Amino acid sequence: MTRRRLAGVAGVVALAAVGFLVWSRWGSNDDRVIRERLEALRTEVNRSTTDGLANVARAASIGSYFTEDVVVDLGEGSAPIRGRLTLMGIAERLQARTAEFRMELDDVTIEMIPGGTTADGTLTASFIRRNATGEESRDAREFGLGLVKAGGTWRIARVTAIDVLR
């Protein structure tokens, strides 16, 4: 094989690898939209407010990412949170505590269910807290998600904590 042909083959392989990476990272349109929604939710959770009215608005904004009948199951030791209103109430009450940490979402996987209006997902949510000396501590948990598309908008219908260490 000549050097030129070898370079051509290498180029094709490199292009295929880049194409695979792009395809696997961004996937379908709905997959991308769901990832963007989750990223927007993360940004909203990390937005801190001290103003009472802004706090209510923030809770309402967080609530808009969930369906009305959402169920959040945090696992052993805590009762499931049922309904968007309950979730918004909790977000509002816990604002002072949630402002102390930053949330990160990693390893998001989305699996579209045939029909195109529901999807399942998993992700790792990390809650990072900085202590007085500036040292950060991370509490990470894996969650399973159920998502529903209604009125053209993807919302979270189910959040289930997955116990990796039982």
Add this chain to the structure above:
Amino acid sequence: MSLTRRLVFGSNPRRTAVRVLVLAAVSFVTFRWVLMPIRAEGISMLPTYRSGSLNLVNRLAFVYGTPQRGDIIAIRLAGPHVLYVKRIVALPGERFSMIQGQAYIDGVPLSEPYVRERRPWDVPEVTLTPREYFVIGDNRGMRASDHDFGRVDVTRIVGRVIF
């Protein structure tokens, strides 16, 4: 060829480019699929690993063998970007318990020289399935409620932590 160009590209730029590409490809494969770099966060593995220390996970460590007691392993959550780092204290099929900070395997006390401080943790006896390992961090000086430990499925193990 000027001295600067010669220093940057070498006497044969084409060969230098090939070398750079090969080096980049080997580094990519090595650090993605063989030796995965991780940064420890938290205090649960003190004094073995300090928060902020850089370590490597050998992802091929258990290709030809099974994890052993005492191995420090990386455990994946939803993916490889956030991992637990814990030490294996009990193997599949064994009974594990902890009484007043002393670990027992099948009723026999386990020697753990890597543990410096002990709080009187109590863990009720559990029998591991053929696919489970029991893992804990080395820092037993913290409260048990602040420490993630327990049974982990073998499919969650990413590799052995080295360095």
